[in-house]
Amino acid sequence: MSELGNIKPLNEWFKKLDTTPVVISGPCSAESEEQMIATAKELKKIEQVKIFRAGIWKPRTRPNTFEGRGLDALQWLNEVKQETGLLTTVEVASPKHVEMCLRHNVDILWIGARTTSNPFSVQEIASALQGMNIPVMVKNPINPDINLWIGALERINKAGITRLAAIHRGFYPFEKTMFRNIPKWEIPIELKSRFHNLPILCDPSHIAGKRKYIAEMAQKAIDLNMDGLMIESHICPEEALSDSEQQLTPADLDQVLRGLVCRLNCVEDAEVDRLENFRDQIDSVDAQLIELLAQRMKIVEEIGEYKHEKNMKILQLQRWEKVRERGIELGKTLGISESFMVQLLRMIHKESILKQNEVMNRK
């Protein structure tokens, strides 16, 4: 059984964190002193923004891309803090990063998705944090493995960190999807239901990947009762050296935040809340089911093209029998009734035939 001890709610981390949701914003990367100060001054005007974020060391997929300004940027961050009074937060990926942040008065640390995916790295960071009194936020790992996420939180908590939170930033999609990362809302919901006291924030920027989806993702997070939002902003997003498509101007961030509907925290009947939770999980699973169906149909279409080219018949009874049997078998092992599987597969097959008919006739 997992345990997280003595976890403090967000509003006890610092006196300033007196609004819900707590909003963290700032550029994907610290690029220059001017960019940092100009962005922070605009963010300071937005009441809910309490914490300024900036990437100092950027873990990039490929080398030879912008990897952050390092030590200089920590100095700029300190200036932001002095000029605006905003709290500051930085992503750390190694004990050295932790040590440099502590030396430069960073208020809050966060562990990124790639680092959370590696228990060795998390443990090294946890050891560097032993005996330190600084809040830490842990983003979900790249893959939807809730135990890896919990493991990272446990390691940090064991080092004595009680100002601890999780950040949901979505999961790597193996196939192309409309979002940069698949939200899989059922995972943060499961985390919340296992650790009621653990603050969970959402990072709509990394889920969305594009500005236009950020408001929708932020609203969803608020509806799921998340405690805060981390949204990337840049004084001039078009010129950003990283993640330019998902950063908002401070003015656009203000619009997004004003548009959020903060529904009641609790209703009289606690059972209604539970029902809502279940329905959110269903929405998320349904969205995935539909995306998978669309993927299957695309493949069926390609087979249709192949069949047309090779002058082959659409209906392939032997293959269809196999698909059917396999599906029924798998359904059985997963507790789905045979009659339901038969109907479902029949409908899918019917649609495949229709699709391939279309392909043949359009040629």
Ligand SMILES: O=C(O)C(=O)C[C@]1(C(=O)O)C=C[C@@H](O)C=C1
């Ligand atoms: O395997 C094929 O030939 C397909 O076109 C795919 C598919 C299917 O939906 O699985 C569709 C039609 C055939 O009757 C058999 C199978």
